Amino acid sequence: GQNIDQPTEMTATEGAIVQINCTYQTSGFNGLFWYQQHAGEAPTFLSYNVLDGLEEKGRFSSFLSRSKGYSYLLLKELQMKDSASYLCGTMDSNYQLIWGAGTKLIIKP
Amino acid sequence: GAVVSQHPSRVICKSGTSVKIECRSLDFQATTMFWYRQFPKQSLMLMATSNEGSKATYEQGVEKDKFLINHASLTLSTLTVTSAHPEDSSFYICSATTGHNSYEQYFGPGTRLTVT
Numbered sequence: 001g002q003n004i005d006q007p008t009e010m011t012a013t014e015g016a017i018v019q020i021n022c023t024y025q026t027s028g029f030n031g032l033f034w035y036q037q038h039a040g041e042a043p044t045f046l047s048y049n050v051l052d053g054l055e056e057k058g059r060f061s062s063f064l065s066r067s068k069g070y071s072y073l074l075l076k077e078l079q080m081k082d083s084a085s086y087l088c089g090t091m092d093s094n095y096q097l098i099w100g101a102g103t104k105l106i107i108k109p
Numbered sequence: 110g111a112v113v114s115q116h117p118s119r120v121i122c123k124s125g126t127s128v129k130i131e132c133r134s135l136d137f138q139a140t141t142m143f144w145y146r147q148f149p150k151q152s153l154m155l156m157a158t159s160n161e162g163s164k165a166t167y168e169q170g171v172e173k174d175k176f177l178i179n180h181a182s183l184t185l186s187t188l189t190v191t192s193a194h195p196e197d198s199s200f201y202i203c204s205a206t207t208g209h210n211s212y213e214q215y216f217g218p219g220t221r222l223t224v225t
Contacts, residue, residue, distance in 0.1 A: 040200075040219075040221075041218070041219070042202050042216040042217060042218050042219045043153070043202075043216050044216070045214075045215075085152075087152060087153065097143070097155070097214065099152050099153050099154075099155070100152065101151070101152040102151075102152045
């Protein structure tokens, strides 16, 4: 079957670093996505990984290990506006996105 | 960048009526559009995949006769919730891609449907 797991909720402090993990099992693999979603809004694209390794984009980095079915999103220098849900999703062999349940990130001052 | 719009952004309707939600790609041709539903504090749930000029592919458990999808052009897909009931109240979001080689889905802003 197809399954994506990520923690339900995480709490971090402003200015700190947080890592959100995602493990997946899918039939075929055409990449892994991270999206940010603020309450009541549509998701916004953060990153896409299809090869193993770390992709860095400013304060956000995403890592992928295909052999382990594992990814993480790393957020540095946390700001209050980073409080949101972070959705991990994989694209299967039919190019369909399978979503995890999302991780609600709470930033405290 | 690619922009997707949805209309209306919010709609309140009475139980038993039908509601149509439009999803438009404003500056690109969307060969594939996706319709999602999201209940409070839950993740996106894919309802159907819509390819221009062909019938939509519905996910298991989604009633095709209740959620009518029309993808008549490369820039417009519509979702009609027929005979809406209070349990259909949700946040409906569409997204679009330019094709299989485009990995990114461009999301619309969503439509908040409330059925009274």
